[in-house]
Amino acid sequence: MNPWKKDFPILFQQVNDHPLVYLDSAATSQKPNSVIEKVAAYYQGYNSNVHRGVHTLGTRATDAYEGARDTVQKFINANKREEIIFTRGATTSMNIVARSYALVNCKAGDEILLSPAEHHANLIPWQQVAKQTGAKLVYMPLEADSTILLEKVRPLITNKTKIVAIQHVSNVLGTINPVAELAKLVHEVGGIITVDGAQSVPHMKVDVQDLDVDFLSFSGHKMLGPTGIGVLYGKEHLLEEMEPVEFGGEMIDHVDLENATWKELPWKFEGGTPIIAGAIGLGAAINYLQEIGMDQVEAHDRKLTAYALEKLSKIEGIRFFGPLENRIGAVTFNLDSIHPHDVATVLDAEGIAVRAGHHCCQPLMRLLGETATARASFYLYNDESDIDQLVTGLQKTKEYFGHVFLG
Amino acid sequence: MSSLDDLYRRVIMDHYQRPRNKGELDDGAISIELNNPTCGDRISLQMNVENGMIKDAKFQGEGCSISLASASMMTESVKGLTVDQALHLVDLFSRMMQGEEIDTEEFPIEDIEALTGVAKFPARIKCATLAWKALEKGVKQ
Ligand SMILES: Cc1ncc(COP(=O)(O)O)c(C=O)c1O
Numbered sequence: 001m002n003p004w005k006k007d008f009p010i011l012f013q014q015v016n017d018h019p020l021v022y023l024d025s026a027a028t029s030q031k032p033n034s035v036i037e038k039v040a041a042y043y044q045g046y047n048s049n050v051h052r053g054v055h056t057l058g059t060r061a062t063d064a065y066e067g068a069r070d071t072v073q074k075f076i077n078a079n080k081r082e083e084i085i086f087t088r089g090a091t092t093s094m095n096i097v098a099r100s101y102a103l104v105n106c107k108a109g110d111e112i113l114l115s116p117a118e119h120h121a122n123l124i125p126w127q128q129v130a131k132q133t134g135a136k137l138v139y140m141p142l143e144a145d146s147t148i149l150l151e152k153v154r155p156l157i158t159n160k161t162k163i164v165a166i167q168h169v170s171n172v173l174g175t176i177n178p179v180a181e182l183a184k185l186v187h188e189v190g191g192i193i194t195v196d197g198a199q200s201v202p203h204m205k206v207d208v209q210d211l212d213v214d215f216l217s218f219s220g221h222k223m224l225g226p227t228g229i230g231v232l233y234g235k236e237h238l239l240e241e242m243e244p245v246e247f248g249g250e251m252i253d254h255v256d257l258e259n260a261t262w263k264e265l266p267w268k269f270e271g272g273t274p275i276i277a278g279a280i281g282l283g284a285a286i287n288y289l290q291e292i293g294m295d296q297v298e299a300h301d302r303k304l305t306a307y308a309l310e311k312l313s314k315i316e317g318i319r320f321f322g323p324l325e326n327r328i329g330a331v332t333f334n335l336d337s338i339h340p341h342d343v344a345t346v347l348d349a350e351g352i353a354v355r356a357g358h359h360c361c362q363p364l365m366r367l368l369g370e371t372a373t374a375r376a377s378f379y380l381y382n383d384e385s386d387i388d389q390l391v392t393g394l395q396k397t398k399e400y401f402g403h404v405f406l407g
Numbered sequence: 408m409s410s411l412d413d414l415y416r417r418v419i420m421d422h423y424q425r426p427r428n429k430g431e432l433d434d435g436a437i438s439i440e441l442n443n444p445t446c447g448d449r450i451s452l453q454m455n456v457e458n459g460m461i462k463d464a465k466f467q468g469e470g471c472s473i474s475l476a477s478a479s480m481m482t483e484s485v486k487g488l489t490v491d492q493a494l495h496l497v498d499l500f501s502r503m504m505q506g507e508e509i510d511t512e513e514f515p516i517e518d519i520e521a522l523t524g525v526a527k528f529p530a531r532i533k534c535a536t537l538a539w540k541a542l543e544k545g546v547k548q
Contacts, residue, residue: 339471341446342415345531349411358447365447371469372447402412 002163002383004292009203011381020352021389025376026171026199026330027355028221031285033282035224038284039277050276051250051267065276065366068283069266075286076216077207078233082265085239086279089230090198092122094165094270096232097194098125100217100242102163108134110162115140115148115177116169116367117360120360122196122217126165135162142367145323146173150181157185164193164395168200171321172359172375174305176200183212192238198222202379203301203329208233220278225285229278232269239265246271297380302328304378308387315394321368330377332359335394338401340374346397413524414531415472415506422518423472429480430465439545443537448474452482452541461485461493461546473531477522478538484515490546497543506533 007012008030023032032391043065048057050065066081073081074200087093102125106112112126116139130137135338137306139159156322162184168179183193194215200206201216202223208216215238220229236241244262247297251271262268291298308331312318317336335343340356347354358365365371376390427497432453440451448470455462464482481500485493496514503509506526511519525535 118463341448341471341473341531341534345414346411348530357445362447371449401414 002381004032004301005381005383007034007288008381009036015351015353016349021350021352021386021393023376023378023382023386024353024355025202025379026222026225026359026375027383028155029202029224029379030279031224031226032263032288033143034288035226035281035284036049037227039144039281042277042280047277049272049273056396060147061276064280064283065274068279070282071286072231075290076201076231076233077209080236083231083233083236083239085234085266085269086318087230087232087269088228088275089221090196090217091219091230093215093230093232094122094194094196095125097215098129098236099245101238102126102129102135103132104243106133106135106162109160110135111138111158111160112136112163113138113140113153113156113161115167116142116166117146117173117175117361118165118167119171119196119198120362121246122165122167123363126163135223142302146170146321146364146368147175147323148177152180153182154185157182157189157191159189161186161189161355163191163193165196166193167196167198168206169197169203169328170322171199171330171377172332172361172364172373174327174332175322176204177329179213183214187212188212199329204298214238220285221281223282223285224288226278228276229282231326232280236265239269244268244271248272250274282394292380298328300380301378304382304384304387305329305331307384308376308378308390311387311391312394315391315398317398318394321373329379330375332373334370334373335397336401338397340372342401342405343374343394343397343407346400347390347393350389350393352393352397354390410524410527412495414528415522416521416524418518418521419476422479424474426466426475426479428465431465431467432463436463437545437548439502439541439548441537441544443474443533443543445533446471448534448537450474450478450537450541451540452478452545454485454542454545456490456546459490461488461490464542466541468538470537471531471534473522473525474534474537476477477535478541480516480519480522481538481542484519485542488515493542493546497539500539501536504536 046057046060048061050062069084072084187191192214195213197216197218201218221227248271251268253263255358279341319334344356436453436455438453442449450468452466454464466478
């Protein structure tokens with residue numbers, strides 16, 4: 001058996017009288033005992049507000065919360081802890097960049113360059129910025145296999161380009177975008193790059209200094225952590241010049257009846273009682289991942305994705321979306337003319353959890369010419385046997401619908 | 408796969424493969440388009456309503472077997488009904504989806520009874536109700 005699966009208690013249950021096969025980690029990952037226990041230990045032992053008061057529990061909670069920030073900083077190799085802002089998730093992080101950076105720095109005639117495969121969370125904020133500032137959205141072309149060719153993107157990056165907003169890894173296609181190269185190109189013309197790391201940070205070593213990205217957003221719940229916690233990384237000089245988007249307690253320095261000043265980074269962006277248990281849980285998740293090593297996590301997830309593509313391709317009538325190699329985390333497909341909801345329902349009856357739908361990527365679905373697709377996604381607790389079950393489940397789906405269609 | 412057989416009854420697959428009333432009506436018909444934003448299903452429903460009576464109904468759409476079969480059955484049921492009768496069916500159908508025991512004989516076509524199995528698949532109820540929501544919206548216009 002997979003050496004890590006034992007750490008994930010949820011995986012040992014029956015669903016519809018079959019052992020659960022969880023293939024929906026791109027939507028949200030499962031949590032190891034160490035994370036669950038760490039969150040429980042906070043509530044059981046030192047639940048308290050942070051940065052306030054002088055009592056002992058408060059100090060312990062503050063140390064744990066700020067300790068989690070240091071853990072995140074090291075994990076993505078940020079230069080300073082001030083560059084790590086805790087948020088509610090990737091969506092919130094990207095909205096902060098759009099509202100606090102882009103609304104101020106974009107004007108009519110400027111361009112924001114994106115890929116048409118973006119998750120709605122890295123698309124709609126930019127539509128709003130475009131509407132409010134008059135900046136123009138420019139889309140990179142996708143190749144037939146839905147990948148991006150740098151040569152075709154290069155001419156689109158001009159001195160009008162203020163922002164490149166792109167996902168590092170696609171939640172539908174599993175493609176890995178050339179973020180470091182894009183960063184170099186946009187910096188040459190004086191623009192910035194903001195990266196949606198929701199699907200890359202869980203699966204691979206992401207080093208913000210190596211990639212030289214200006215902003216990176218990701219969610220704790222997709223990387224073994226709790227829901228409700230996420231991270232916005234931003235280069236210090238950019239965060240310094242940005243205004244907070246939420247005002248209230250925790251983020252202020254001096255307040256009088258007419259005016260207030262802000263705390264220094266990172267707290268000026270963390271108005272209100274922060275997500276203390278979430279941050280502590282995310283810290284525990286990162287510790288767990290680092291004990292295994294991100295290189296090993298990446299190798300495992302790439303290997304499983306390749307294995308899935310190979311095994312599933314033997315099923316007659318399956319159509320894949322995205323490239324057939326160099327992808328990570330997810331395999332997206334349709335089977336014959338069976339609607340993906342129907343596929344997912346038959347698989348669920350076999351205890352196999354996959355996602356069916358547009359995966360929050362409606363423009364991409366239109367490009368692919370589908371209204372919905374099925375997606376199986378993998379993480380470190382999956383192994384080949386899960387994929388073999390999926391293959392069997394899909395064979396049954398074919399038989400089942402073949403039977404009702406003919407019957 | 409016995410509960411699956413409850414979901415995918417043969418009549419449902421028949422309506423899915425050979426949808427009744429698929430297409431468009433002339434200009435002037437009431438026209439409603441509804442999406443299921445969580446999964447991308449889409450239905451566009453057209454109806455001719457004269458003197459409070461539904462004369463004709465047609466639909467087009469994209470979706471799974473349950474949503475399209477339900478649309479096909481719905482359009483078959485409502486032709487010739489008054490608006491009030493149609494709204495009564497909407498209510499009846501919605502209660503059926505919540506698992507309530509209802510008198511399925513009240514439906515003008517008996518095929519609809521086959522959709523009772525959907526109530527056991529909470530994730531699929533939205534698929535079955537999409538066309539009925541479009542009907543409700545349409546007759547209230
Ligand atoms: C590529 C990508 N970006 C952004 C998000 C949004 O993440 P969250 O819903 O946690 O804010 C997701 C999650 O579905 C995703 O897959």
